[in-house]
Amino acid sequence: MGEVVRLRPGMRGRPARKVGQPRRRRAVTPQAPRARRPAPTRRRAPFWLPLAVLLVASGLGVLAFDFWPAPTGIAVSRDFAVCRGRGQPTCVVDGDTIRYRGERIRLLDIDTPEIFSPQCASEREWGRRAMYRLVELLNQGSFEIVAGFGNDRDVYGRQLRRLVRNGNSLGDMLVEEGLARRWTGMRGGWCG
Numbered sequence: 001m002g003e004v005v006r007l008r009p010g011m012r013g014r015p016a017r018k019v020g021q022p023r024r025r026r027a028v029t030p031q032a033p034r035a036r037r038p039a040p041t042r043r044r045a046p047f048w049l050p051l052a053v054l055l056v057a058s059g060l061g062v063l064a065f066d067f068w069p070a071p072t073g074i075a076v077s078r079d080f081a082v083c084r085g086r087g088q089p090t091c092v093v094d095g096d097t098i099r100y101r102g103e104r105i106r107l108l109d110i111d112t113p114e115i116f117s118p119q120c121a122s123e124r125e126w127g128r129r130a131m132y133r134l135v136e137l138l139n140q141g142s143f144e145i146v147a148g149f150g151n152d153r154d155v156y157g158r159q160l161r162r163l164v165r166n167g168n169s170l171g172d173m174l175v176e177e178g179l180a181r182r183w184t185g186m187r188g189g190w191c192g
Contacts, residue, residue, distance in 0.1 A: 076100065077142035080135050092138065095130025095180060096171070097158060100145065106158040108148040110171035110180040113190040120191035127190075130179040137170045138163070 080098065083091035089102040095112025098105050115127035143165040154160055163170040174180035181188065 075142045075144055080138040082131060082135060092131055092135045095127055095134055104158040105145065105161050106154055107171045108160045108162045109169055109183055110174055111183045111187060112180045119189060123190040130174060133174060133177065133179055137173060141165060143170060
């Protein structure tokens with residue numbers, strides 16, 4: 001009788017080894033031990049972070065009410081003052097520009113003398129008069145901010161609006177008092 005041959009599963013008829021023969025061992029090459037990765041650690045947020053987020057969110061909620069732009073044609077009744085910095089959400093910037101709830105609004109129908117870059121000292125003086133008179137007019141009672149026709153904003157990003165009280169433009173009042181002139185689309189000189 002012949003030799004007994006054992007088949008390993010999956011070998012399809014090729015002998016694994018003869019009975020009685022020692023098993024073949026693979027040559028083992030020494031390898032360096034693998035470095036173990038440290039277990040991932042979860043970083044914890046500072047204990048004060050949720051409190052800070054809550055305080056900031058609540059502060060923004062309060063400010064959002066005051067900075068939200070007024071819809072056009074809505075009555076406005078606020079106390080206006082001359083702007084003393086960028087932090088004031090509601091104030092008068094100059095004779096033809098106001099800030100209402102953080103939004104800059106340019107009076108659509110007038111032009112007043114400049115106070116920030118005047119061509120002469122008299123232009124600055126007339127610009128200051130127009131600015132203080134606009135503060136007085138705004139604080140005399142409620143008025144409406146009304147959108148004009150055509151462009152909604154000027155080249156400086158200001159909203160173009162008319163300020164109206166009882167059907168009369170507050171800009172027209174400044175023109176009648178000689179503190180402004182009708183806006184013709186071009187700036188005119190105020191010196192001389």
